[in-house]
Amino acid sequence: MATHQRILDAALDVLATRGWRHASVAEVAERAGVTRGAVQHHFKDREGLFTAAVQQIMDSRVREVENLQHADYPEGERTQAIVRTVVELHQGQMFTAALQLCVAASNDPILRPRIAAMELEVGARAFWTLIELLRLDGNDRTVRTTVQAFLDSARGLGLAGMLNDDSRRRGYVADRWAEMLDELRTDKRD
Numbered sequence: 290m291a292t293h294q295r296i297l298d299a300a301l302d303v304l305a306t307r308g309w310r311h312a313s314v315a316e317v318a319e320r321a322g323v324t325r326g327a328v329q330h331h332f333k334d335r336e337g338l339f340t341a342a343v344q345q346i347m348d349s350r351v352r353e354v355e356n357l358q359h360a361d362y363p364e365g366e367r368t369q370a371i372v373r374t375v376v377e378l379h380q381g382q383m384f385t386a387a388l389q390l391c392v393a394a395s396n397d398p399i400l401r402p403r404i405a406a407m408e409l410e411v412g413a414r415a416f417w418t419l420i421e422l423l424r425l426d427g428n429d430r431t432v433r434t435t436v437q438a439f440l441d442s443a444r445g446l447g448l449a450g451m452l453n454d455d456s457r458r459r460g461y462v463a464d465r466w467a468e469m470l471d472e473l474r475t476d477k478r479d
Contacts, residue, residue, distance in 0.1 A: 293331050295321040300342035305386035309393035312339065340403045343390045346383045347411040353378060354418050368474075369467040371422050372439070375415075376463045379447030388448070416440065425473055432473050439466050 290298075299321035303312045314335055318325045332338035354375060362370050378384070394404035419436055420427040427433065446459050 292321075292323060292327060296323065296328055296331055296338070297342045297345055300338050301346065301383060301386045304339055304342065304389050305382045309339070309389050312389075314338065336397075336399050336403065339390055340400070340407065343387045343404070344407055344411075346387050347407065350378045350383075351411055351414045351418065354415060354422070357422055368423060368471045369464060371419070372467040372470065373460070373463045375419070375440070376443045376446055376459060376466075379443045380450050380459075384447045385451060388451075412440070423470055423474065425470070429473075435469065435473060439470065442466065 296317060299317045300312075302320060303316050307316070312335075314325055314328050317338065318328045321328070328338065332341060354371075357371050357374060360370070390400070391404055391408070394400035416433075416436060417427065419425075419440070420432070423436075425432045425436065442462065446455070446462060449455050450459065
């Protein structure tokens, strides 16, 4: 694995397990098996390092959603499979790492503009990808509001999942979202 990628992976691990306040470049270097100088060669500063790591997660998650376009779904299960995938992408250590940085950015004048811009860009990509995947009319205000509410709900389920194993409830909620999103479709082919 290339040094750059090892550093990013270590940064995500440190961010998820230690939180923003305790995440240090020195610990990232140690976990990546490189020197601090090597980390600084690849990333200008601490904020840039962790922002790049979270950007990688977010880009990867959007690509996972985009790749659902090519999946083969059993008849009648397309929307449910897509919704469950999006909900599950908001679980686990990578979601925790991204959340740590978002929370830190809310009070950090250096991080805030970087993370806000990234969130807007990635959020728009995810939103429009879902509109396309679910075969919804993106010009319809109700559709746009409902899809955004679903994405916000997926994030909220991720927060709840950090504290308790609520996979059963999460499954019920995802299934209900799939039903609601299916009701918005004008193209009923699966």
